[in-house]
Amino acid sequence: MMKKLVITFVMLLTSVVIRAGEVPLLGNVLNRPTTTLNGDWNYIVDVQECGYYDYRHNKLRWGFFQNAKPKQPEDLIEYDFDKSDKMQIPSDWNTRDQRLFFYEGTVWFKRSFNYQPKPGHRTLLYFGAVNYEAIVFVNGVEVGKHVGGFTPFNFDVTEQIHEGENFVIVKVDNKRDKDNVPTLIFDWWNYGGITRDVMLVDVPQTYIENYSLQLDRNNLKQLNFSLQLNEKVAGREVSILIPELKVKRTLITDADGRIAAMLKAKPQLWSPENPKLYKVELTLDGETLADEIGFRTIETRGKQLLLNGKPIFLKGISIHEEKPNGGGRANSREDAQTLLSWAKELGCNFVRLAHYPHNEFMVREAERMGILVWSEIPVYWTISWTNEQTFANASRQLNDMIRRDQNRANVIIWSIANETPHSAERDAFLGRLARQAHEMDGTRLVSMAMEVLSAPNYHNRLQDNMNQYVDVISFNQYIGWYRDVKDASKMTWEIPYEKPVIISEFGGGAKYGLHGQKNQRWTEEFQENLYIENTAMLDKIEGLAGTTPWILKDFRSPRRVLNGIQDYYNRKGLYSDKGEKKKAFYVLKAWYEGK
Numbered sequence: 195m196m197k198k199l200v201i202t203f204v205m206l207l208t209s210v211v212i213r214a215g216e217v218p219l220l221g222n223v224l225n226r227p228t229t230t231l232n233g234d235w236n237y238i239v240d241v242q243e244c245g246y247y248d249y250r251h252n253k254l255r256w257g258f259f260q261n262a263k264p265k266q267p268e269d270l271i272e273y274d275f276d277k278s279d280k281m282q283i284p285s286d287w288n289t290r291d292q293r294l295f296f297y298e299g300t301v302w303f304k305r306s307f308n309y310q311p312k313p314g315h316r317t318l319l320y321f322g323a324v325n326y327e328a329i330v331f332v333n334g335v336e337v338g339k340h341v342g343g344f345t346p347f348n349f350d351v352t353e354q355i356h357e358g359e360n361f362v363i364v365k366v367d368n369k370r371d372k373d374n375v376p377t378l379i380f381d382w383w384n385y386g387g388i389t390r391d392v393m394l395v396d397v398p399q400t401y402i403e404n405y406s407l408q409l410d411r412n413n414l415k416q417l418n419f420s421l422q423l424n425e426k427v428a429g430r431e432v433s434i435l436i437p438e439l440k441v442k443r444t445l446i447t448d449a450d451g452r453i454a455a456m457l458k459a460k461p462q463l464w465s466p467e468n469p470k471l472y473k474v475e476l477t478l479d480g481e482t483l484a485d486e487i488g489f490r491t492i493e494t495r496g497k498q499l500l501l502n503g504k505p506i507f508l509k510g511i512s513i514h515e516e517k518p519n520g521g522g523r524a525n526s527r528e529d530a531q532t533l534l535s536w537a538k539e540l541g542c543n544f545v546r547l548a549h550y551p552h553n554e555f556m557v558r559e560a561e562r563m564g565i566l567v568w569s570e571i572p573v574y575w576t577i578s579w580t581n582e583q584t585f586a587n588a589s590r591q592l593n594d595m596i597r598r599d600q601n602r603a604n605v606i607i608w609s610i611a612n613e614t615p616h617s618a619e620r621d622a623f624l625g626r627l628a629r630q631a632h633e634m635d636g637t638r639l640v641s642m643a644m645e646v647l648s649a650p651n652y653h654n655r656l657q658d659n660m661n662q663y664v665d666v667i668s669f670n671q672y673i674g675w676y677r678d679v680k681d682a683s684k685m686t687w688e689i690p691y692e693k694p695v696i697i698s699e700f701g702g703g704a705k706y707g708l709h710g711q712k713n714q715r716w717t718e719e720f721q722e723n724l725y726i727e728n729t730a731m732l733d734k735i736e737g738l739a740g741t742t743p744w745i746l747k748d749f750r751s752p753r754r755v756l757n758g759i760q761d762y763y764n765r766k767g768l769y770s771d772k773g774e775k776k777k778a779f780y781v782l783k784a785w786y787e788g789k
């Protein structure tokens with residue numbers, strides 16, 4: 195027994211401990227001095243990973259990461275990055291290279307660049323996200339490995355980088371695995387690649403790693419501030435300035451390199467109607483890190499959801515991270531602006547960023563536009579609940595999602611899972627995640643998308659042991675799609691928990707431009723009718739605090755194979771993949787106008 199315990203403990207340690215080279219995530223990277231490494235990268239598709247393993251499947255010392263070149267005419271080197279194709283980064287290879295549309299495996303990427311490190315400073319290499327596993331090399335030296343396709347990570351590469359010409363090589367592998375998060379099956383495209391921005395970040399030897407600035411939920415004249423340096427050094431002065439609120443304080447770090455302080459201020463509150471952000475400046479050793487931060491409270495009272503103390507109905511829509519008009523993974527500020535403007539046109543004040551943390555532009559643009567956010571980790575369907583490494587992986591993704599966005603006023607819900615099968619093992623796994631989210635962030639709400647499993651005599655009773663761990667009860671239901679639409683008007687609902695309720699999904703598929711009777715599947719009329727029936731039904735649910743129908747836009751999924759209709763798209767969008775509005779769009783818009 196003891197032995198088993200020890201092994202579990204060691205496994206836990208090795209899987210969560212950050213490897214040499216990798217350092218805890220930098221907060222607010224967008225406002226730091228950075229050098230972009232976006233642009234053209236050479237790439238090599240390596241189906242059998244022969245750039246990493248020899249013919250006995252031992253790890254090679256002379257793998258592709260060396261970026262070797264023949265020195266003598268007789269030298270045998272069977273790859274050459276500089277002669278291989280180029281791909282624009284960030285992107286996904288499935289969209290960028292036709293041959294790789296269905297590819298799941300390893301691709302190597304290389305980028306050479308000139309750099310002048312600032313004397314006495316450190317250089318961090320930051321990736322917004324790489325799907326799924328990244329092994330990163332700088333000038334031939336491995337600096338670390340990262341798993342998880344939707345969260346940022348960074349390495350301290352000060353030792354490996356030098357003045358002049360450098361190269362970064364990344365081995366990216368998006369093979370699915372049952373122990374991964376997400377697991378083998380999921381209803382979206384497994385876009386592989388360096389899918390978000392890559393940059394070098396210039397930081398001083400001692401730098402502000404991250405910080406949190408929040409309105410006190412019980413005292414609207416107080417801001418709670420905490421900050422963490424990268425080193426455990428006491429006595430360092432950090433000043434915080436919020437000019438518009440006349441806040442100007444100099445604070446001193448403790449022995450852990452931390453600051454915790456309460457600041458007097460009475461900000462205007464951030465809300466969808468008034469998405470007010472304040473300029474905030476943090477200065478350490480004469481170097482200033484700026485941010486824009488909004489202040490609000492979010493809490494529950496019985497079945498009500500209160501934003502700034504007032505009940506709010508969340509008029510939402512679910513969104514996958516795909517470019518608005520085709521073109522694979524979304525990754526830019528412009529993509530975010532377009533997708534969110536579509537949500538605005540629908541009348542939304544809320545978006546569910548499904549089923550994984552989206553890029554930082556999505557969250558920041560939504561904040562500017564007054565759109566509240568549900569952010570989620572890809573603990574989706576059937577996870578390996580008893581595998582401690584799987585847990586460590588999910589826990590790490592939750593950590594990094596929270597750490598990146600903890601100062602965004604619009605993020606109100608951390609979601610820990612979607613449609614997971616009930617079991618004691620699941621409850622233990624998710625219970626730990628819920629506790630972690632609450633411990634890391636006491637100012638936001640925790641939820642997860644649950645399911646109603648059966649409805650005898652048209653009576654739906656939600657029952658999920660996880661109810662006690664979450665602040666908001668959310669569930670997905672597909673009446674009219676996976677169940678007869680005529681059932682909608684007969685349905686009664688019982689949600690026996692004194693907590694606000696969000697219907698985190700409902701909807702059905704339609705091919706844009708296909709018309710027919712309302713009982714004809716795949717027509718716009720079928721989807722339109724489904725929305726009419728469902729919105730009428732939702733109006734009868736007691737304690738309904740909001741909904742995020744499925745989904746803003748048609749999105750790619752390998753599970754959707756019906757020729758001529760789906761063609762590898764999930765067609766439940768209110769917009770087509772090209773941004774055309776389907777009839778159901780107007781039903782939901784009108785319903786939201788009445789809310």
Ligand code: GCB
Binds near residue numbers: 381549612
């Ligand atoms: C769901 C899932 C979502 C799917 C959707 C569907 O319940 O949460 O990821 O895409 O249903 O279209 O079936």
